Amino acid sequence: MCFIIEDESCNIRSAIPCFIVKSGLTGTRIVSLPFSSYCDPLVADEGDLTRLLDRMIVELGSIPASYYELRAFRRVDLLKESRLKPHSSHKIHILDISGGFENVKQGFHRDCIVRSVKKAERCGVTVRQGCSEEDLKRFYAIHARTRKHQGFPIQPYRFFKNMWEMLYPQGYFTVLLAELDEKPIAGIVLFKFRDTVSFEHGASIAKYLSVRPNHLALWAGIEMACSEGYQYFDFGKTTSDNKGLLEFKRRWGAKMYDLPYFYYPEIKGAMSLEQNDLKYRLFRAVQRHIPLSLAKTIGKVAYRHLG
Numbered sequence: 035m036c037f038i039i040e041d042e043s044c045n046i047r048s049a050i051p052c053f054i055v056k057s058g059l060t061g062t063r064i065v066s067l068p069f070s071s072y073c074d075p076l077v078a079d080e081g082d083l084t085r086l087l088d089r090m091i092v093e094l095g096s097i098p099a100s101y102y103e104l105r106a107f108r109r110v111d112l113l114k115e116s117r118l119k120p121h122s123s124h125k126i127h128i129l130d131i132s133g134g135f136e137n138v139k140q141g142f143h144r145d146c147i148v149r150s151v152k153k154a155e156r157c158g159v160t161v162r163q164g165c166s167e168e169d170l171k172r173f174y175a176i177h178a179r180t181r182k183h184q185g186f187p188i189q190p191y192r193f194f195k196n197m198w199e200m201l202y203p204q205g206y207f208t209v210l211l212a213e214l215d216e217k218p219i220a221g222i223v224l225f226k227f228r229d230t231v232s233f234e235h236g237a238s239i240a241k242y243l244s245v246r247p248n249h250l251a252l253w254a255g256i257e258m259a260c261s262e263g264y265q266y267f268d269f270g271k272t273t274s275d276n277k278g279l280l281e282f283k284r285r286w287g288a289k290m291y292d293l294p295y296f297y298y299p300e301i302k303g304a305m306s307l308e309q310n311d312l313k314y315r316l317f318r319a320v321q322r323h324i325p326l327s328l329a330k331t332i333g334k335v336a337y338r339h340l341g
Contacts, residue, residue, distance in 0.1 A: 035064075035093075037086045048082035050075045050090075050104075054097060057339040061303045064090060064102045068341025071126065071232075071271040072107040072293060080112055087115055091298065100303065104296040118296035121306075125280060127269040127288035135260035141287030147249060154250035157214070161254040164209030164221075170198050173209050173221040177237035181333070182326055185318025187340065188333030194223075201225070210255055212238075212247035220247035224255055231259040232268040252286070275310065305340075 039048040051073065052066035067073035077083045090102050106113055107126060131138045142148050164170060174191050181188045201207035206227060212220040220238035224231050233255065238248050256267050269283045271293050284290060321329060 037089050039082050039085060048075070048077040048086065050077070050086050052090075052102075053341065054099065055339075055341045059336070059339040060305050061100045062097060063099050063305070064094065064097070065341055066102075066104050070105065071124075071268075072105040074106050074109040075104065075112070077109070077112060080114060083112055083115055087117060087298065091117075094298075101301055102298045103301070105293075106296060107291070107293055110292075110294065113296055117298050119298070119300050120294045121297055121301050122295060123274060124271040124293040124295070125274055126271050126291050126293040127280075127283040127286075128291065129256070129267040129269065129286055129288040130265070131256060131260050131267050132265045135257045138256065138260060138287070143285035143287075146282075146285045147253075150246040150249040151253045154212075154246040157245040159212055159214050159219070159245055159247050159250050161210055161212050161251050163258075164211055167195070167198060169209055169211060170194060172211060172218045173223065173237065176218060176221055176239055177235060178330060179239070179326065180237035182321060182324075182329045183240060185321040187321070187336050188330050189337050190330075190334040193337065208255075208258075210251050210258075212251040214242060214245065214247070219245075220251055222248075222251045222255055224259075226259075226262075226264070229265040230268050231255070231262075231264050231266070233270050256286075 035054065036049055036051045038046050041047045050066055052064050053068050054062065055065050055068060056062045066075070075083055075086070077086065087102075093099070094102060104113070104118065129138070139148075164173065171191075174194055177194075178188050197207055206225060208224040208226065210222050210224065211218045219242040221236070222233060223235040225234050226232075233252070236248060236251070259267050267288070269286065269288050272279050272283065274280075280290065321332075324332075
């Protein structure tokens with residue numbers, strides 16, 4: 035659904051797109067926007083946001099949904115509505131690449147980034163762009179094992195195939211594969227839209243981490259984004275307590291920003307669990323030790339509930 039405000043000429047002035055997530059596991063809720071890092075309200079001013087929120091509150095009761103979730107980033111300055119409660123702020127890293135790759139790479143950490151990339155090249159790692167669904171399947175095979183190793187639910191292959199079929203022909207979706215002796219050992223998925231390339235998914239085979247394929251794949255992704263004229267490289271969201279990943283993204287020269295999510299009236303149920311919650315940690319521990327085939331089955335059933 036999309037809540038809109040029109041002007042006197044019936045042109046859309048403000049809008050908030052969102053989806054109804056219906057789940058017996060995580061509850062029924064309105065989310066803007068599922069499986070995305072953020073989806074800012076397209077509002078002209080605070081008054082329009084208040085009017086749109088008024089309408090959403092009516093919808094919450096008619097669906098019925100337990101709460102409304104707004105994932106914001108660039109327009110947080112407008113979100114002064116007291117009824118929206120912030121919860122579990124993530125961080126996001128954005129790298130300004132408008133100056134071109136030669137200028138951008140001067141900001142890369144010399145030891146942790148530049149030397150790692152040189153090591154990957156010395157070891158014979160190469161990066162190529164995926165050009166077929168077979169390449170997507172190669173990435174997914176690594177991705178599934180990476181998610182299991184990390185203890186996270188594994189997205190079903192259909193999740194990636196749908197993006198490939200809808201976004202790749204439009205030039206919005208790119209897969210980069212890092213290979214050693216023509217064998218894929220790591221990969222990243224990038225989204226492209228307007229002036230930004232976003233790093234959405236990354237995966238690697240653990241035993242090859244010593245040859246730094248992830249570093250080389252990201253290097254190639256940023257270089258590609260610069261060559262195609264994009265202005266920003268988005269490293270994606272990170273939980274505030276993941277100090278290692280926060281530091282890794284910082285070493286690429288990216289600036290860190292808050293990424294708060296807002297709720298009305300408040301977040302409830304399974305989706306409110308923090309990563310340090312005992313139930314959440316127990317799930318991750320079990321996920322790491324079950325067979326991959328079972329982990330995929332669980333992910334296929336459960337992932338639709340996690341939007």
